Amino acid sequence: MDAHERLAERFEAHRSHLRAVAYRMLGRLDEADDAVQEVWLRLSRSGAGGVDNLRGWLTTVVARVCLDMLRSRRSRREEPLGVHLPDPVISREDAIDPEHEALLADSVGLAMLVVLETLDPAERVAFVLHDVFGVPFDEIAPIVGRSPAAARQLASRARRRVQGATTRPDADLARQRQVVDAFLAAARGGDFGALLAVLDPDVVLRADRGAAPPGAPRIVRGAQAVAKQAVVFSGRAVPGLVVRPALVNGAAGVVAWLPDGRPLSVLGFTVAGGKIVEIDVLADPERLRRLDLRPAP
Numbered sequence: 001m002d003a004h005e006r007l008a009e010r011f012e013a014h015r016s017h018l019r020a021v022a023y024r025m026l027g028r029l030d031e032a033d034d035a036v037q038e039v040w041l042r043l044s045r046s047g048a049g050g051v052d053n054l055r056g057w058l059t060t061v062v063a064r065v066c067l068d069m070l071r072s073r074r075s076r077r078e079e080p081l082g083v084h085l086p087d088p089v090i091s092r093e094d095a096i097d098p099e100h101e102a103l104l105a106d107s108v109g110l111a112m113l114v115v116l117e118t119l120d121p122a123e124r125v126a127f128v129l130h131d132v133f134g135v136p137f138d139e140i141a142p143i144v145g146r147s148p149a150a151a152r153q154l155a156s157r158a159r160r161r162v163q164g165a166t167t168r169p170d171a172d173l174a175r176q177r178q179v180v181d182a183f184l185a186a187a188r189g190g191d192f193g194a195l196l197a198v199l200d201p202d203v204v205l206r207a208d209r210g211a212a213p214p215g216a217p218r219i220v221r222g223a224q225a226v227a228k229q230a231v232v233f234s235g236r237a238v239p240g241l242v243v244r245p246a247l248v249n250g251a252a253g254v255v256a257w258l259p260d261g262r263p264l265s266v267l268g269f270t271v272a273g274g275k276i277v278e279i280d281v282l283a284d285p286e287r288l289r290r291l292d293l294r295p296a297p
Contacts, residue, residue, distance in 0.1 A: 116162070140155075
């Protein structure tokens with residue numbers, strides 16, 4: 001094995017960690033892979049000579065790459081109007097796929113990623129590095145171009161936003177599934193009362209339909225309004241639609257498939273206190289095609 005092969009082997013040992021960092025910072029699986037590839041290109045050009053802590057060095061580089069990507073994204077104003085959900089990580093109902101385990105460490109649910117999408121790029125990088133991966137502020141400071149004290153303030157502001165806008169989900173996955181199944185059964189049956197029984201009074205439904213023309217509201221708030229939308233959508237369901245349970249970012253969710261095998265939507269649910277507090281719907285056909293979704297059985 002030559003020096004380049006040894007370097008590649010050392011890099012591969014950290015690839016899953018780097019992808020997890022990039023996914024939290026970018027919220028997009030394809031961009032996370034691009035960021036990790038850019039880190040490898042930089043490492044292969046410079047080598048690891050003089051690097052005592054390769055994992056730390058790689059984490060710093062991927063953070064810089066992601067910060068540049070976030071700033072470029074914002075400067076181009078490429079985000080579509082309305083709701084834009086992060087890419088969900090879809091796994092089998094019986095267990096999280098091994099390749100997803102690192103991505104979903106520390107319970108990185110869709111609800112948390114939605115809040116991270118609203119942060120300033122430097123805030124997001126400081127929060128993810130410190131609060132999720134334990135990087136000290138004196139190492140974060142040069143990445144974001146601030147002093148350690150200013151980097152601490154960035155993370156603190158981000159933390160307040162995250163804590164104020166997210167709810168800790170129930171840990172019992174079986175209980176989550178019971179609540180989600182009850183919601184789906186009530187929607188199919190048009191049982192308004194049963195829907196209200198499983199929805200938190202302040203539930204929020206977000207629907208990302210991509211470039212689809214305006215139709216149904218993309219954000220719906222409150223149990224009454226969400227229940228009405230659920231009944232309407234169920235009544236318009238495509239004949240032959242296949243709905244399968246799945247884990248969406250480690251939580252109970254579903255994937256809906258059209259009769260011809262194309263994915264129609266991914267629904268992620270946040271269940272807290274036995275009630276559904278958030279529903280995130282990805283129904284953008286272009287983005288669904290890019291996800292690693294296995295055909296419905």
